Amino acid sequence: MKITLIGSGKLGTHLYKAFSTSTKIELVQWVNRSSKEHKTNEGVLLNNQWNPKLKSDLILLAVSDKSIRSISESLPKDSFVVHTSGGISIDVLSQKRRGVFYPIQTFSEGRSLDFSNLPIGIETENSLDLENLHQLANSINASAKEINSEQRQQLHLAAVLVNNFTNHLFVEAAKICEEKQINFKLLLPLMRETVEKLNTLEPQKAQTGPALRRDQKTIDYHLKLIKNPQLKKIYTLFTSAIQKNNDQ
């Protein structure tokens, strides 16, 4: 399978690495309009311009949400163009053969990440293209799931809750630990188990803590301990939200 990859940000770089090590993928060009041309370690040229002569079966856009439309418009109408965004509809692509390939994961610089078994939300508009995206996922050992644009946008919202907002809670917990000279990493096994529990328990059944058991003494004490007014608001809001969910 011949692939053109556009974008060399965090996701683009992770995809580039996965494609380079796959025997089923031939990466014909890797493009980033804003970076300088250079040879990568694997000898692939990172171009700053898309080369229309290098034909591929599929052009994959790992670019910012706001660039998807204009890049799609600059590409041939008869290409198969696929974006990788959770929040953007398939309709933004101007090609007839269009698709979405959304890895449900967070990508950071300096983290080596395995695509093995990673769920990838895929969407296309015909069954042949769907088969191609299944193949693309297979080629990096990922696990493709068909989800439509509406589902994907809801899934992206859910991903913001379980990743971005969760990480914000971790930031605030780390600040508390730092202030009292406690090693934040003492919390890692707890954080892991908070996730791993959900292999066998629904999150609603996994809820514990002072809010759920209406332990007002501890709640009041925690509110007294919190100095940051924004965190105080978060504490109050979550306490009431957990109790409201439990009443339903």
Add this chain to the structure above:
Amino acid sequence: MKITLIGSGKLGTHLYKAFSTSTKIELVQWVNRSSKEHKTNEGVLLNNQWNPKLKSDLILLAVSDKSIRSISESLPKDSFVVHTSGGISIDVLSQKRRGVFYPIQTFSEGRSLDFSNLPIGIETENSLDLENLHQLANSINASAKEINSEQRQQLHLAAVLVNNFTNHLFVEAAKICEEKQINFKLLLPLMRETVEKLNTLEPQKAQTGPALRRDQKTIDYHLKLIKNPQLKKIYTLFTSAIQKNNDQ
């Protein structure tokens, strides 16, 4: 080491299992005042009354926060009594030889949990008792860390953020998925990586998403997608808190 364990709730049961399989612990009695007497699988009697004739080196209270004081008062003044609560000061215990043994973990029914390498916050008032609590942790392969009551109460607050509140975000994400017939477990690898990232990155550096990159289009779209007013408040509050943290 001879241990008396009081309490057979979630933590009590997990501790009972860990002690039963340790070769270094002799569990001389296991007490729960509200349950019926019965023989456990391992032949230990779960009593409904504490038996003063069965002497032990240490009495461990795995009971609710609000029962710690009264149970401590009912026990001999010359016993070494240790509670297991994150939120309660050591001062609540009326014995001269007193301590805290706080496993920094969440315990659920039906989850088999390993104490190996689990951090346990310990506190005592003399070095001999401290040595005893180190031994107790060692006997179940856990990892004891000395933290005082003030630190432990802050750590407990941090634990509420990274476990209870994080789980509430998981509950809300699961509701979104359920409504759109999306399998919530598609989010598990993302949730895992959100935690595992922190092995190598500080949480502040791991922050990503529409709030951080001030992607107002996605933020507005998400707020439009959210029907639950409480979740809308959470979304707005976190978006502004993430941006404020980033400005600092």
